[in-house]
Amino acid sequence: MKLKFYAALFLMTIQISAFAQSVDKIEAEATKQSKYAFELCKHLHQNPELSFQEFETSKRMASELEQLGFEVTRNFGGNSVVGIFRNGDGPTVMLRTDMDALPVEEKTGLDFASTKKADLDGDEVAVMHACGHDIHMSTWTGTTRTLVELTDEWSGTLMVIAQQAEEYSGGAGEAIEAGLFTKFPVPDYALAYHINPELETGQIGLRGGPVFAGVKTVEITVYGVGGHGAYPQKCIDPIVIASRIVTDLQTIVSRELSPTEPAVVTVGSIHGGTRPNIIPDEVKMQLTLRYFSDETIKKVIAAIERISASASKTAGMPDDKLPMVFVDPAETPPVLNDNELSARIVRFAGDIIGDANIIETQPEMVGEDFGKYGLTPEDVPTCLIWLGSTSPELMQKLKAEGKRPSPLHSPTLAPDYGNTIKTGIEVMTANVIGLMKK
Ligand SMILES: [Zn+2]
Numbered sequence: 216m217k218l219k220f221y222a223a224l225f226l227m228t229i230q231i232s233a234f235a236q237s238v239d240k241i242e243a244e245a246t247k248q249s250k251y252a253f254e255l256c257k258h259l260h261q262n263p264e265l266s267f268q269e270f271e272t273s274k275r276m277a278s279e280l281e282q283l284g285f286e287v288t289r290n291f292g293g294n295s296v297v298g299i300f301r302n303g304d305g306p307t308v309m310l311r312t313d314m315d316a317l318p319v320e321e322k323t324g325l326d327f328a329s330t331k332k333a334d335l336d337g338d339e340v341a342v343m344h345a346c347g348h349d350i351h352m353s354t355w356t357g358t359t360r361t362l363v364e365l366t367d368e369w370s371g372t373l374m375v376i377a378q379q380a381e382e383y384s385g386g387a388g389e390a391i392e393a394g395l396f397t398k399f400p401v402p403d404y405a406l407a408y409h410i411n412p413e414l415e416t417g418q419i420g421l422r423g424g425p426v427f428a429g430v431k432t433v434e435i436t437v438y439g440v441g442g443h444g445a446y447p448q449k450c451i452d453p454i455v456i457a458s459r460i461v462t463d464l465q466t467i468v469s470r471e472l473s474p475t476e477p478a479v480v481t482v483g484s485i486h487g488g489t490r491p492n493i494i495p496d497e498v499k500m501q502l503t504l505r506y507f508s509d510e511t512i513k514k515v516i517a518a519i520e521r522i523s524a525s526a527s528k529t530a531g532m533p534d535d536k537l538p539m540v541f542v543d544p545a546e547t548p549p550v551l552n553d554n555e556l557s558a559r560i561v562r563f564a565g566d567i568i569g570d571a572n573i574i575e576t577q578p579e580m581v582g583e584d585f586g587k588y589g590l591t592p593e594d595v596p597t598c599l600i601w602l603g604s605t606s607p608e609l610m611q612k613l614k615a616e617g618k619r620p621s622p623l624h625s626p627t628l629a630p631d632y633g634n635t636i637k638t639g640i641e642v643m644t645a646n647v648i649g650l651m652k653k
């Protein structure tokens with residue numbers, strides 16, 4: 216027993232010191248490749264494309280991989296691109312980037328700011344990489360270039376995916392449905408990263424367990440009996456019922472869930488009526504729900520159904536005209552970082568950027584469709600890493616002024632592009648090499 220333990224410890228020590236020997240090479244090559252990646256980032260930033268419209272972006276990602284000798288599959292599950300690079304025996308590691316931009320008009324004043332417009336449901340809208348997916352793609356390209364230069368340092372299969380439509384939560388699901396894990400090798404690990412303006416460049420944020428919340432959308436149609444606004448006694452007013460429902464929904468998180476179980480119930484839209492003197496016969500509401508566990512979301516939905524029905528009954532609506540609660544089946548599940556994989560990533564990344572630059576982050580209530588890759592029957596361990604994107608100088612200046620950096624999706628999002636990409640390439644290369652060390 217004891218012998219086995221020492222043998223395992225010895226093997227681990229060899230692996231760690233073998234990885235430590237790669238660190239200088241990773242740093243040197245990543246620094247070199249980050250210049251190319253930064254130029255690519257400027258091009259992508261000036262040519263953003265909306266979700267499901269990533270035609271040129273996806274072509275560029277495919278050709279970047281082809282130049283490096285990857286086997287490339289274009290237009291996989293839409294505009295996504297899958298690349299495979301085989302480098303001997305060993306594990307398969309998947310590295311994912313997203314590609315889509317947002318309907319946001321850029322106001323950064325950058326010399327490579329976007330002036331692009333695109334069609335969104337018949338309207339012409341300004342488009343901007345306001346969620347940093349341009350940095351994700353450049354880091355992804357820079358990492359693949361670095362890994363192809365350093366093939367002596369690792370052994371295994373590198374599987375990369377440039378995914379469409381992260382912002383619409385369609386991309387990951389479509390890639391999985393198109394056979395990502397049946398037509399290509401099943402990854403032993405899947406990695407992704409997202410820029411984070413709340414962290415400084417040179418830092419990464421990481422945690423095992425929940426990282427991003429699950430997202431569900433619910434629509435409630437509240438029925439009433441319409442009529443003249445001057446004769447409320449002859450009507451059942453759905454605006455009053457809907458108002459009561461909105462207020463009662465606030466008690467789900469505060470009174471029905473455990474205080475230690477995070478969830479969000481937000482009514483983001485409510486519409487009813489056309490004129491001041493008409494009581495309508497219908498009000499529609501749209502809700503976004505956020506959660507981390509199946510148990511929680513089941514409780515929240517049951518409470519929404521109960522609260523809606525009882526508010527209508529109280530107002531005198533008959534049983535066949537109670538509110539219709541529609542739960543959209545297209546959900547984004549929570550992103551859950553595999554604990555063991557996250558612990559290994561902390562070690563690899565620490566050797567590159569120093570342990571002090573690895574920040575333990577808290578779960579966020581926003582959604583990310585990367586979680587879907589970890590919830591298939593193949594049970595792939597996944598890990599999503601935050602990449603600090605605000606320069607330490609800017610962070611200090613903002614702090615002194617009592618301000619915060621522009622958040623994701625903001626028209627003034629201004630990452631420190633060059634340094635974010637450089638750290639991204641170093642860290643992601645280190646992670647892949649660490650997991651595939653010879
Ligand atoms: Zn986003």
Ligand SMILES: [Zn+2]
Binds near residue numbers: 346
């Ligand atoms: Zn994003």
